[in-house]
Amino acid sequence: MLRGGPSSTGGDNKGPFLAPDVAVVGAGPVGLAIAWRCAARGLRVVVHDPAPGSGAAYVAAGMLAPVAEAYFGEHELTALLTASAARWPAFAAELADASGADLGYRADGTLLVGLTADDLAEARRLWAYQQGLGLPVAALRPSELREREPALAPRVRGGALAATDHQVDPRRLVPALRTAAERAGVTLVAGAVRSLSDVAADVTVVAAGCGAAALTGLPVRPVKGQVLRLRAPGGAAPGFRHVIRGYADGEHVYLVPRADGEVVVGATVEERTDTTVSAGAVLRLLRAAVDLVPELSEYDLVETLAGLRPGTPDNAPILGPLPGRPDVLAAAGHHRHGIVLTPITADLITDLIVTGEPGPLLAPFTPDRFGPGTPGAPGAAGGRVSGGTTTKEERWN
Amino acid sequence: MLRGGPSSTGGDNKGPFLAPDVAVVGAGPVGLAIAWRCAARGLRVVVHDPAPGSGAAYVAAGMLAPVAEAYFGEHELTALLTASAARWPAFAAELADASGADLGYRADGTLLVGLTADDLAEARRLWAYQQGLGLPVAALRPSELREREPALAPRVRGGALAATDHQVDPRRLVPALRTAAERAGVTLVAGAVRSLSDVAADVTVVAAGCGAAALTGLPVRPVKGQVLRLRAPGGAAPGFRHVIRGYADGEHVYLVPRADGEVVVGATVEERTDTTVSAGAVLRLLRAAVDLVPELSEYDLVETLAGLRPGTPDNAPILGPLPGRPDVLAAAGHHRHGIVLTPITADLITDLIVTGEPGPLLAPFTPDRFGPGTPGAPGAAGGRVSGGTTTKEERWN
Numbered sequence: 001m002l003r004g005g006p007s008s009t010g011g012d013n014k015g016p017f018l019a020p021d022v023a024v025v026g027a028g029p030v031g032l033a034i035a036w037r038c039a040a041r042g043l044r045v046v047v048h049d050p051a052p053g054s055g056a057a058y059v060a061a062g063m064l065a066p067v068a069e070a071y072f073g074e075h076e077l078t079a080l081l082t083a084s085a086a087r088w089p090a091f092a093a094e095l096a097d098a099s100g101a102d103l104g105y106r107a108d109g110t111l112l113v114g115l116t117a118d119d120l121a122e123a124r125r126l127w128a129y130q131q132g133l134g135l136p137v138a139a140l141r142p143s144e145l146r147e148r149e150p151a152l153a154p155r156v157r158g159g160a161l162a163a164t165d166h167q168v169d170p171r172r173l174v175p176a177l178r179t180a181a182e183r184a185g186v187t188l189v190a191g192a193v194r195s196l197s198d199v200a201a202d203v204t205v206v207a208a209g210c211g212a213a214a215l216t217g218l219p220v221r222p223v224k225g226q227v228l229r230l231r232a233p234g235g236a237a238p239g240f241r242h243v244i245r246g247y248a249d250g251e252h253v254y255l256v257p258r259a260d261g262e263v264v265v266g267a268t269v270e271e272r273t274d275t276t277v278s279a280g281a282v283l284r285l286l287r288a289a290v291d292l293v294p295e296l297s298e299y300d301l302v303e304t305l306a307g308l309r310p311g312t313p314d315n316a317p318i319l320g321p322l323p324g325r326p327d328v329l330a331a332a333g334h335h336r337h338g339i340v341l342t343p344i345t346a347d348l349i350t351d352l353i354v355t356g357e358p359g360p361l362l363a364p365f366t367p368d369r370f371g372p373g374t375p376g377a378p379g380a381a382g383g384r385v386s387g388g389t390t391t392k393e394e395r396w397n
Numbered sequence: 398m399l400r401g402g403p404s405s406t407g408g409d410n411k412g413p414f415l416a417p418d419v420a421v422v423g424a425g426p427v428g429l430a431i432a433w434r435c436a437a438r439g440l441r442v443v444v445h446d447p448a449p450g451s452g453a454a455y456v457a458a459g460m461l462a463p464v465a466e467a468y469f470g471e472h473e474l475t476a477l478l479t480a481s482a483a484r485w486p487a488f489a490a491e492l493a494d495a496s497g498a499d500l501g502y503r504a505d506g507t508l509l510v511g512l513t514a515d516d517l518a519e520a521r522r523l524w525a526y527q528q529g530l531g532l533p534v535a536a537l538r539p540s541e542l543r544e545r546e547p548a549l550a551p552r553v554r555g556g557a558l559a560a561t562d563h564q565v566d567p568r569r570l571v572p573a574l575r576t577a578a579e580r581a582g583v584t585l586v587a588g589a590v591r592s593l594s595d596v597a598a599d600v601t602v603v604a605a606g607c608g609a610a611a612l613t614g615l616p617v618r619p620v621k622g623q624v625l626r627l628r629a630p631g632g633a634a635p636g637f638r639h640v641i642r643g644y645a646d647g648e649h650v651y652l653v654p655r656a657d658g659e660v661v662v663g664a665t666v667e668e669r670t671d672t673t674v675s676a677g678a679v680l681r682l683l684r685a686a687v688d689l690v691p692e693l694s695e696y697d698l699v700e701t702l703a704g705l706r707p708g709t710p711d712n713a714p715i716l717g718p719l720p721g722r723p724d725v726l727a728a729a730g731h732h733r734h735g736i737v738l739t740p741i742t743a744d745l746i747t748d749l750i751v752t753g754e755p756g757p758l759l760a761p762f763t764p765d766r767f768g769p770g771t772p773g774a775p776g777a778a779g780g781r782v783s784g785g786t787t788t789k790e791e792r793w794n
Contacts, residue, residue, distance in 0.1 A: 230676050280694030283683040286676055297677030304698060343601050 020044040022353060023201035025149045025193045025215065027052035029170065030331050030338055031207030032177035032186075033346035036098075039184035041354050047181070048199065050192040053174035055209045056338055059227050059307030060255045061264040062173065064088050064340045065165040067135045068110055071126070076364040077316040078133065081243040081337060083361065084344035085164065091167050091343040092168065098183060101176035104169030104258055106241075111149055112137070113159035113246035115291055120157045122247055127160050137162055151240040151293050159246070167243050167256055172341055196328060203353050205329045212332035218318055221371055222273045222308035226281040227266040228289075229303035230296060238263050239295050248288035255289055255296070263299060265289045269336075275306040311335045313370065319348060320358055320366035329353070330367050401572060417441040419750060420598035422590045422612065426567065427728050427735055428604030429574035430743035433495075436581035438751050445596065447589040450571035452606045456624050456704030458653045458661040459570065461485050461737045464561040465581055465642050468523070471575035473761040474713040475530065478734060480758065481741035482561065488740035489565065495580060498573035501566030501637075501655055508546055510643035511536070512688055517554045519644055524557050527676075532781035534559055548637040548690050556643070564640050564653055566769055567736055600750050602726045606707040609729035615715055616767055617730045619670045619705035623678040624663040625686075626700035627693060635660050637693050643689055650685035652693070660696060662686045666733075672703040679681070681714045708732045710767065716745060717755060717763035726750070727764050 022038050024031045027049035035045045063069075066081035073304055092105040098185050112122030112127065130137045138161045145159040146152060152159075182188065191197055196206075196215055213220040232238045242304035245254040257262040268281045290297045312318060312333035322328045331349050334341050344361070352358050358366070419435050421428045424446035433440045460466075462560070479547035489502040509524065511517030527534045535558045542556040543549060549556075549753055579585065593603075593612055603609050610617040629635045635654035642651040654660040665678045679701055687694045709715060709730035721723045728746050731738050749755050755763070 228676075233673070264726065276630070276697045277699075278694070279625075279683055279696045279698045280687065282679065282698050283687055283694065286680040287684065290680055297675070297680065299676050300673040301676045301679050301701060302674075304701070 019200040019202070020046045020120045020187070021201065022046070022203050022205060023048065023199045024207055025049075025199065025207045026055075026206070026208035026211065026219055027178065027188060028055045028057045028209055028338065029173055029177055029342045030334060030345050031205070032174065032181050033342045034205055034207060034331060034349050035186045036177060036181040037346045037350040038353060039181060039186045041350060043353070045181075045186045046189055046201065046298045047186055048189045048191060050190060052178060052188065052190075054311050056307050057170040057174055059225060059305050060170045060339055061227065061254060061266050062104070062168045062170040062339050063110070063165065063243055063254065063256060064167055065110055065243070065245070066340060067130055067137060067162040067165050067342075069337065070130045070133060070135055072129055073316060077337075080316070080344060080359055080361065080365070081340055082135075083169075084341045085166070087343040087347070088166065088168070088340070095173075095176055096246060098180035099176035101172060101179060103176055104172045104260075105166065106168070106259065107166045108118060108241045108243070109161060109163040110165035110243040110245055111140075111145065111152075111159050112162060113145070113152065113156050113244060113292060115153070115246065115248040117157055119247035119249065123158075123160075129279040130159065135162075136164055149242055149244070151242050151295055152244070153292055153294050156246075156292060160378065165243065168339060169258055173342075175338065203327055205331055205349060205353075207331040209332060209338075210308050210335075212234055212310065212318070212330060213353060216322055216328070216330060216332075216367075218322075218330055218332065218367055219313050220310045220318070221312075223311035223335065224270040224274065224306055225267040225309055226270075226274040226285070226304070226306045227304070228282065228285055229299060230265060230289075230299040231302045232263070232299055234263040235261060237261055240293060244292060246292055248291040251284050251288040253279075253285060253288035253292065255293060263296065265296075273306065273308065277304045277306050290392055309335050310338075315343065317341060317365055318367050319345060320352065320362050416597040416599070417443045417584070418598065419443070419600050419602060420445065420596040421602045421604055422446075422596065423452075423603070423605035423608065424575065424585060425452045425454045425604065425606055425735065426570055427731060427742050428602070429571065429578050430739045431576040431602055431604060431728060431746050432583045433574060433581055434743045434747040435750060436578060436583045438747060439749070442578075442583045443586055443598065445586045445588060445590045447587060449575060449585065449587075453704050453706050454571055456565040456622060456702050457567045457736055458624065458651060458663050459501070459565045459567040459736050460507070460561065460562065460640055460651065460653060461564055462507055462640070462642070463737060464527055464534060464559040464562050465509060466737075467527045467528055467530060467532055468733065471712060472530075472709075474734075477713070477741060477758065477762065478737055479532075481600060481738045483564070484740040484744070485563065485737070492573055495577035496573035498569060498576060500573055501569045501657075502563065503565070503656070504563045505638045505640070506558060506560040507562035507640040507642055508537075508542065508549075508556050509559060509643060510542070510549065510553050512550070512553055512643065512645040514554055516644035516646065520557075532559075533561055546637050546639055546641070548639070548692055549688055549692050553643075558616050562640065563735060566655055570736065570739075573700040584783070586768035594646075600724055600726060602728055602746060602750075604728040606729060606731075606735075609707065609715070609727060612728075613719055613725070613727060613764075614676055614746060615719075615727060615729065615764055616710050617707045617715070618709075620732065621667040621669040621671065621703055622706055623667075623674055623682070623701070623703045624661060624680055624697060624703070625679065626664060627660040627686075627696040628699045629658040629660070629696055632658060634658055637690060642691060645685035645688040648681050648685040650682060650689065652686055652690060660693065670698075670705065672705065674701045674703050691702045698730055703739055706732050707735075714738060714742065714762055715764050716742060717749065717759050720765045
């Protein structure tokens with residue numbers, strides 16, 4: 001087991017009143033999944049959070065979309081997203097079994113669309129990049145697009161299918177993870193952690209989203225996102241089953257239909273730290289949504305909400321020991337990708353805790369990548385984390 | 398005093414435990430104002446409402462706009478609106494004094510605008526009608542329009558000023574009326590009235606909005622309206638001071654700025670009985686609002702809400718005794734005009750109760766105008782209501 005930090009107690013056979021093996025700060029999906037996995041490996045785990053599940057996950061749409069999210073210049077992140085998405089079906093099945101909950105996991109795939117000729121040109125540029133990485137993006141003829149999703153507006157010029165981009169409902173996921181974690185023996189403490197010195201455990205995992213910055217000094221910043229929730233009238237299911245992502249007159253929008261009638265429409269990406277909902281953002285999201293799927297005009301608007309994503313300088317998560325603090329592991333900065341990255345984050349961090357050795361997938365994401373200025377021991381190499389790289393197979397699987 | 402109904406007790410000097418002189422069903426602005434006025438005349442008044450102020454007034458914008466609301470073919474209604482608006486300044490002053498509350502009364506006037514050439518043509522047709530009635534609508538040159546309200550979009554093609562169309566905040570008005578009424582001795586009973594036989598009083602006033610239909614059988618139907626509330630960012634006042642009403646690409650919209658930073662954006666008019674907020678309505682209202690006043694895009698969207706106006710077959714209120722029931726007075730069906738009509742409704746109904754004689758202004762609005770099918774005693778002429786007409790002076794004053 002990974003040990004050696006200042007708060008280590010050094011004992012392997014502790015009684016029930018001693019410090020836990022692992023303290024997790026943050027009961028979002030990442031923190032809860034780590035706690036669940038660690039408890040399943042026999043560790044005693046405490047999770048600290050004043051309001052479990054109230055962070056970015058409460059706002060998130062829950063797209064599991066490594067293909068649609070594969071963006072120019074983010075090869076290593078795309079590899080991690082792809083590897084984590086591949087773990088989602090088994091993870092979802094195991095979690096549903098452990099919790100008895102329906103996660104709203106849905107494998108209907110994602111349609112990528114462009115409303116105008118300009119929108120389609122922009123989309124095609126990205127699809128070509130994604131196809132160049134070997135990712136499964138299949139261009140559709142307009143007739144194929146409409147056959148798959150008749151609810152699309154006749155104006156929509158063209159599209160493609162990312163069949164392996166699925167979805168889950170984060171508002172079902174978090175309670176399920178909590179149930180599974182508690183059934184595995186995890187203790188939840190409803191309180192805020194103001195400083196790492198408040199936590200007594202052999203290993204502390206900081207999975208506090210935007211709160212990680214204050215606790216660790218890591219470069220995690222809030223990135224505001226505004227999201228709408230619509231509902232099909234009369235308790236019906238939405239009139240479309242794919243996640244639809246696209247450009248509509250230059251506005252990027254996604255539409256995530258749930259079996260229970262909900263449709264999540266998102267999202268803005270704003271370098272702001274407030275969580276107010278602005279008239280302009282709602283207008284742009286609704287206009288793009290209705291332009292792509294006209295029947296949404298008749299849906300109820302049941303929620304407008306803004307949340308703060310934990311962004312990082314390179315849009316990738318920060319995973320692994322703080323420089324000079326091998327007993328403190330970051331699992332933060334998941335930005336737009338917290339839900340899809342939950343399974344792999346939990347597996348990699350749990351493996352690191354149990355074996356003391358970081359898996360090769362972690363290498364591009366360790367805290368020390370931000371250079372000697374990274375907080376902790378300046379210039380420290382970051383504990384036992386080696387410089388391994390991911391293989392091609394791991395990346396695009 | 399008007400008496401003679403089945404529930405009349407016939408006594409003028411009743412002790413405190415006897416039936417009240419007047420029972421008012423409904424604690425919206427109309428019911429509360431009637432109760433306040435009656436109590437001020439020495440009558441003992443009880444108001445029944447399970448949730449005071451939660452009806453149409455809670456959603457309403459509070460425009461006092463007889464000029465802007467003057468519409469083809471509604472001469473008699475326009476006369477009543479005009480007469481009531483003329484009473485508003487004194488009514489507001491008296492109410493502010495009696496309650497100690499700020500009503501948000503504002504006399505900055507209303508700008509009537511058209512976004513496109515088509516919108517302006519449509520607007521001008523209505524302004525010509527209003528000017529033909531002698532109402533104060535003054536066309537403005539584009540430069541005059543922008544000088545008055547620099548926040549208007551450069552695209553706005555033209556406008557006019559209705560200087561006498563003012564506003565009040567209904568969410569301040571209702572608590573103020575309640576305070577004034579209670580200070581005048583009115584008793585509020587928090588309970589629903591299911592049948593007029595549940596109420597024991599010499600005179601019963603049905604001021605129950607949409608609820609009047611079930612109590613009286615009068616043709617009052619719900620007319621759905623969806624409304625948004627925005628708020629200027631950072632606690633600032635809105636960047637415009639006039640009420641702005643206009644057409645924007647064929648969509649009719651109003652923008653009501655409050656001193657406290659709120660801007661009410663409304664409203665749909667839908668023949669529906671639900672109170673869900675629809676994505677399409679919010680989209681249309683926001684688009685029209687931002688097209689007319691672009692800075693609204695940066696405002697917070699703090700509330701989306703739908704309410705039900707108490708509509709009638711001729712869009713005018715129903716005021717006066719039920720046919721064959723001189724002891725039951727309707728003060729209902731105020732449709733889009735409940736706030737502006739509050740002072741005159743209270744005065745006319747109170748005068749009728751105290752004197753037993755209906756004022757001439759009531760004549761066009763009595764329940765028996767809907768013909769022999771009107772509930773109560775079929776074919777009854779409607780108590781002591783005479784057929785007097787309004788004078789020209791009363792109309793356009």
